[in-house]
Amino acid sequence: MIPITKPYFDNDELDCLKKCLESGWVTQGPMTERFEELFKKEHDAKYAVSASSCTAALHLAMLALGIKAGDEVIVPAFTWITSASCVEYVNADVKFVDVEKETMNIDPCKIEAAITSKTKAIIAVHLFGCPAKMDEIMEIARKYNLYVIEDCACAIGTTYKGKKVGTIGDIGCFSFHPRKAITTGEGGMCSTNNEELYHKLLQFKNHGLSTTKKGDEYGNPFYMGIYDEVGYNLRLSDIQAAVGIAQFKKLDKLLKDRKRCADYYITQLKAEDKLLLPIALEGFGHTYQSFVVLLKNGSRELRNKIMLAMKEQEIQTRPGTIAITRTEFNKNKYGLKCGMFPVAEFCEDASITLPIYPNMSNTDMDKVIRALEVIF
Numbered sequence: 001m002i003p004i005t006k007p008y009f010d011n012d013e014l015d016c017l018k019k020c021l022e023s024g025w026v027t028q029g030p031m032t033e034r035f036e037e038l039f040k041k042e043h044d045a046k047y048a049v050s051a052s053s054c055t056a057a058l059h060l061a062m063l064a065l066g067i068k069a070g071d072e073v074i075v076p077a078f079t080w081i082t083s084a085s086c087v088e089y090v091n092a093d094v095k096f097v098d099v100e101k102e103t104m105n106i107d108p109c110k111i112e113a114a115i116t117s118k119t120k121a122i123i124a125v126h127l128f129g130c131p132a133k134m135d136e137i138m139e140i141a142r143k144y145n146l147y148v149i150e151d152c153a154c155a156i157g158t159t160y161k162g163k164k165v166g167t168i169g170d171i172g173c174f175s176f177h178p179r180k181a182i183t184t185g186e187g188g189m190c191s192t193n194n195e196e197l198y199h200k201l202l203q204f205k206n207h208g209l210s211t212t213k214k215g216d217e218y219g220n221p222f223y224m225g226i227y228d229e230v231g232y233n234l235r236l237s238d239i240q241a242a243v244g245i246a247q248f249k250k251l252d253k254l255l256k257d258r259k260r261c262a263d264y265y266i267t268q269l270k271a272e273d274k275l276l277l278p279i280a281l282e283g284f285g286h287t288y289q290s291f292v293v294l295l296k297n298g299s300r301e302l303r304n305k306i307m308l309a310m311k312e313q314e315i316q317t318r319p320g321t322i323a324i325t326r327t328e329f330n331k332n333k334y335g336l337k338c339g340m341f342p343v344a345e346f347c348e349d350a351s352i353t354l355p356i357y358p359n360m361s362n363t364d365m366d367k368v369i370r371a372l373e374v375i376f
């Protein structure tokens with residue numbers, strides 16, 4: 001089977017893990033600190049706060065920004081489910097906005113119509129490694145005084161007009177799930193340039209322990225700290241961070257190799273009449289976390305047949321992601337009906353993610369391309 005993805009590990013990960021385990025310090029220690037340092041440098045961020053997943057990072061972002069019951073947050077209709085679940089975790093409400101077919105990201109032209117007096121924030125998702133149209137999004141956010149959270153789960157290394165994503169808005173949230181460019185098994189990171197938000201992120205991820213206030217007993221062995229918020233344990237362990245440090249060393253190489261694979265598919269897939277291929281607009285530094293093609297005629301039935309035929313030829317595929325406006329929870333809570341977010345629904349029905357991973361051989365990509373040609 002040609003897998004949809006394959007993480008890349010070598011002796012670096014084993015060496016780092018060995019060091020971590022031998023040190024006996026397996027959480028909240030030097031490996032986590034180093035991993036956050038590397039991340040800050042890579043993403044030109046003043047602050048980085050590791051978390052147990054991107055879902056946890058998004059939850060932390062909501063808490064740090066003080067989003068709460070009665071508030072509304074704008075979320076694209078086509079994304080992974082947690083881009084919206086994080087809003088529910090803090091009892092706020094989601095306002096969905098349809099995406100554009102070209103980038104599969106939120107359509108900036110449709111955002112203003114979704115803004116109400118309750119709107120507090122926009123979650124801009126850089127789906128599959130393609131940056132969202134941040135200039136337009138930031139302009140709307142400034143006009144209506146809204147926070148912007150960048151869901152960068154798929155976007156390690158992605159650039160927008162020459163700038164790394166993650167600090168264009170207020171907080172960026174990244175994932176190190178195995179389908180991402182680098183992985184720690186599970187894992188996440190928040191990035192921000194705002195010192196106050198940084199301390200809130202730290203506090204909420206670590207049981208509510210304040211990092212700015214110190215009690216009278218500070219410095220004594222019996223000192224327990226100041227807990228003036230209800231926090232969570234959303235920490236990444238040093239064991240995971242050790243793997244992350246080793247992965248970071250090869251990030252550039254891994255991203256370059258993904259680009260090589262994407263370029264190969266783009267030049268070799270001769271199916272312009274049937275498929276829309278991912279495109280990188282001028283100034284959009286796409287990192288191809290997933291290589292997602294869209295069937296031009298948008299038929300879910302045909303798409304499923306193609307995916308089954310690919311499976312028979314031992315090629316793994318997946319839909320791009322889901323139109324979260326069609327999930328039962330969101331339909332029930334917000335009274336959503338099919339057809340309300342037509343582009344998101346098209347993207348779910350018509351998308352096929354093709355295998356892409358570091359060191360994928362041209363021979364394997366040719367197999368995928370030939371299989372598609374034969375099926376068509």
Ligand SMILES: Cc1ncc(COP(=O)(O)O)c(C=O)c1O
Binds near residue numbers: 055125
């Ligand atoms: C757009 C998006 N946001 C958030 C997440 C959640 O990431 P994690 O699995 O690290 O919680 C994903 C995961 O694939 C994603 O694709």
